[in-house]
Amino acid sequence: MTIQFNDESFRDDYSFYNSERAIKRFPFPFHEDSYMYSVNMEQHRGGPKDSVYEKRFDVDEHYVSEMRDRALVLADDPLRCQSLPHMTLAGWDLLELIMVSKSEDYPDLFELHRDGNTWRWINKPLGIDDTFTFLDEATLPYGPMEYITRQAQGDFAVLDQRDDNLWMDAGMVTTQADWSLDFDIGMNFFEWHAPVPLAHEKGIFVRALKFLLNIQQGAPARRLNWTMTVNPLLDTSPENYHKWGIQKTTLTPENIGAKQHLRVELQTFFRLPRSNALVFPIRCYLCSFQDLMTVPKWGRRLHRVVRDLPVELATYKGFIANRPMMLDYLKNFDDGLPTSPGIWPDLESEPPLKT
């Protein structure tokens, strides 16, 4: 199908919106009525038709506007995109992976024509038609990682693998859940996750690292992660926290349905062929509470998850102060009926809200 790209903003007037299609395919992150950390990895080999799992790199109605927002963030703060000197080859690997995947998965939107090392890349939604020499940086307007990630939704952490660890040695990070690439670049897996509560004690990171170190070419993996964001703000960076933090205090019982967003990250992991690096795309999806409540199963479940979440997690995810107001809103969508297992909306089989 042809995608209609929204003309919308993720700042100032926040004209971002989800179409009905986007709501139905929203990656709701809770497969049951409660939440705790786990190494919830699975193979990233497609998924239900039109779901965000179907393609290797999902392109949706927000693509063009998200890329515009990324350019604004980078103009304001170039440190959001950095690559340590030994990571250039991994950048080329990533460029190839994205170009090949998108041109195969969305042939009506993207074309890649390769003649030896002379490559022609056509990106129709963004109006780009560039010819360059693969592995020759001088033939692109940016480094290879920056070039391609200015054209791909989601953040990208490119991880070097050595000493049985993963090192955050390159990245494009403009839609992050409050972490700083500029601060974390060069850290290993345990160091950049250091501020996360509870998960170290549960052995989550030791097991996750073991899994990730063994990811093979052609066998990518994925998981979902989530947090909460007031207003559809993509750039919830620590760098700008002194500017956006105040927005958390603007929630009222009247506006919470429209302003409070569930923020979900589709995290995928691909081994890169030449560099043996691992690329870790972190794709952000936003959905307002009121849009989520149009799916009865999600309404019931979100109330239960938010209500029962441990205080440490609600604090870490930054919504402990707003949790009571969230629950006052969400409880109206929980009639106590059981919910079906799994993340999918199950609109045909789940009963409507009992009033």
Added chain:
Amino acid sequence: MTKFTFPQSIKSRPIYGTLEAREGAAHLLVADAHGAEAILDVATPEMMAKAHIIYIPKGQEFEDRLRALKPASFYSGPSYSAAEPRLHKTLADARMGLQVYLTGTEGLMGQAMNAAMAAGIPHTAIQTEHRGSVARRMQCVHCKGITEDVETDPFVCSHCGLNLFVRDHYSRRLAAYQGVCIDAEDPGNVPESKGIYE
């Protein structure tokens, strides 16, 4: 009291040890203030015969005692940044078998470790021992400015003036802890400053 037991913390926070004399073709010892005491503890005549000491006194009176160890080369300078050209030259000229010892404040050890890493020495091969002030070198995550020797939490960024709280999250590359605005969600509501470990 120049030795301090740091409370347990998160995994990005550095852990310091106690210097021990190791076999080496040469020895580079970098210290500030009370770090001199750790050098006095670890020094042996054999080590000193092949040692280069770079010392920043910060008002402490250890210089004569360090000189009395008779290191092959001794430098005392007014600040870390004044010592940097010499440190970089020493590291650039270093051969296989150099042992590196860093001691004193976290800011000094972090920056010198950075210099050693840039010269190709893995951070795990560098010995460190904390002595003296527990002040931290802080980076403001907002303006990126570094404030040296921060003793209180929260503190005011010496560059942009925001009120920052002191995190334990540490970057080896920046040799700094992260400072984050404390009153972003309630401007002006800044708790009273106290010592970092109080």
